[in-house]
Structure formats: structure tokens, C-alpha cells
Amino acid sequence: MSATPGPDPRRARVRRVAGVALVAVLVGLGIAVFATAVTPRGTSSVVAPGGRETEAPVPATAAIYVHILGEVTRPGLYELRDGDRAVDAVAAAGGFTEAADAGGLNLARFVSDGEQIIVPAVGETSAASPGVASDGRVNLNTADAAALDTLPGVGPATAAKILAWRERNGRFESVEDLLDVGGIGEAKLEALRDLVTV
Incomplete structure (x- = not known):
């Protein structure tokens, strides 16, 4: 009577190593696909003197200056971007105080360079109509x-x-x-x- 040979431990070990290697390759491919999908495209670069490649500067939006007063946390002069709105000026000044009449200001309107914005308190009328400069x-x-x-x-x-x-x-x-x-x-x-x- 002959004994049935048992499983070869060397073959089992080779199969396990091959399985782990296959899983590692698949995970690596998945990470590479994900990284490619989320990487922004179309970034330009310039070659600096000496052959070094650097990112091209992104054109900046023109800066404007707005003076905001009244019922905001930090009244003062703020640098904003051309195309910003009154809500951006209020945010730059730290937001409304508790006494502010938030409805006294059109937050959606565009602001312009050199403009002064006065945020009234509740029950107070604004010193100027929207869009009317101090002059x-x-x-x-x-x-x-x-x-x-x-x-x-x-x-x-x-x-x-x-x-x-x-x-x-x-x-x-x-x-x-x-x-x-x-x-x-x-x-x-x-x-x-x-x-x-x-």
C-alpha cells in the first residue's frame, strides 16, 4: 500500500508570493490611475536660464482698494480683486458686528476701486445711496x-x-x-x- 504524497510546501509558498505580488501591482496601478485623474492638466512651464524648468506665473487679477467703515469687525482699507463683490469686502473686514443692519447693504453688487462702503447699524440710515460716492x-x-x-x-x-x-x-x-x-x-x-x- 503506497502513501499519497502531500502538498508540496515550496509550491504553496511560491503561489502565496505570486498572489501578494499581483495584489501589490494592482494596488500600484490603482494609485497611478487615481493620481492621473486628479492631477490638474494644462499647467505651463518655462525654461529658466541654466536649463531648469519652472512653472509659468499665473496672470494675477488686478488689485483694487476699498474702504469699508461702520458696523464691521475691522473697519479699514482693504485690497480686493477686480470683480469682487460687497460680500468680499465685508468678509475681508472680519464680517458684520452684532449691531449691523446686514439688509442695509447689497452684498451681491460689484465693488469698484477707490469705493467707500459704509455698513449702517440697525435703525440707522446709510450715509450714501448704493453707488453714490462721497463726492x-x-x-x-x-x-x-x-x-x-x-x-x-x-x-x-x-x-x-x-x-x-x-x-x-x-x-x-x-x-x-x-x-x-x-x-x-x-x-x-x-x-x-x-x-x-x-
């Missing part, structure tokens, strides 16, 4: 319909056209852009030139 000029980029309506020769219909132009085209780059608004010609532009700003 009384109306800012074409931030004024609401009521502020535009205060301009001579600009009634509700023309104010609505100015707001519609701003909605379609973005910011006014110069006062002369008013000529692109229906109903405003050279004569009306000259009457408004010293009363408005951008």
Missing part, C-alpha cells in the same frame, strides 16, 4: 436704479437701460461707454460727464 458722483458700475434716476435727464426708462447694458456687458470701463446705451447721445453724455464715475 456725490454716481458710480455707473455700482449704482442702483434709484441712484441713476437722480441724474438729470435719466428717468426710470434710461436707468433701466443702463442697468441692462451693465448686465449684458459687465462693467463700464469709461464714462464714454454710456454712448452705447440706447437713448444717450453726445449731448446727454456731456451733461452727465461730471456727475458720474466708473
Whole structure:
């Protein structure tokens, strides 16, 4: 009677090692695929003197300065980016105080360079209408319909056209852009030139 040979321990060990190696390769491939999927594409590089490759600088958005006062935690002058809104100015100043009338400010409106924002306390009226600078000029980029309506020769219909132009085209780059608004010609532009700003 002959004995049945048992499993070869060397073969079992080789199979285990091969299995572990296969799992390690699959995990490595999975990590490589994941890393490729989340890596940003399209980054440009420049070759510096000496043959070193460096990342190209990303063009910076133009800086603007806004003076925010009133019921904010840290009133003062803040550097923001062109295209920021009033909410960004409030955030830069540390947010509203407990006494602030948050509804007294249109947080969604764009801010412009050199603008002063006054956040009123509850029960207090703001010193200036939205979009009206401290010198009384109306800012074409931030004024609401009521502020535009205060301009001579600009009634509700023309104010609505100015707001519609701003909605379609973005910011006014110069006062002369008013000529692109229906109903405003050279004569009306000259009457408004010293009363408005951008």
C-alpha cells in the first residue's frame, strides 16, 4: 500500500508570493490611475536660464482698494480683486458686528476701486445711496436704479437701460461707454460727464 504524497510546501509558498505580488501591482496601478485623474492638466512651464524648468506665473487679477467703515469687525482699507463683490469686502473686514443692519447693504453688487462702503447699524440710515460716492458722483458700475434716476435727464426708462447694458456687458470701463446705451447721445453724455464715475 503506497502513501499519497502531500502538498508540496515550496509550491504553496511560491503561489502565496505570486498572489501578494499581483495584489501589490494592482494596488500600484490603482494609485497611478487615481493620481492621473486628479492631477490638474494644462499647467505651463518655462525654461529658466541654466536649463531648469519652472512653472509659468499665473496672470494675477488686478488689485483694487476699498474702504469699508461702520458696523464691521475691522473697519479699514482693504485690497480686493477686480470683480469682487460687497460680500468680499465685508468678509475681508472680519464680517458684520452684532449691531449691523446686514439688509442695509447689497452684498451681491460689484465693488469698484477707490469705493467707500459704509455698513449702517440697525435703525440707522446709510450715509450714501448704493453707488453714490462721497463726492456725490454716481458710480455707473455700482449704482442702483434709484441712484441713476437722480441724474438729470435719466428717468426710470434710461436707468433701466443702463442697468441692462451693465448686465449684458459687465462693467463700464469709461464714462464714454454710456454712448452705447440706447437713448444717450453726445449731448446727454456731456451733461452727465461730471456727475458720474466708473
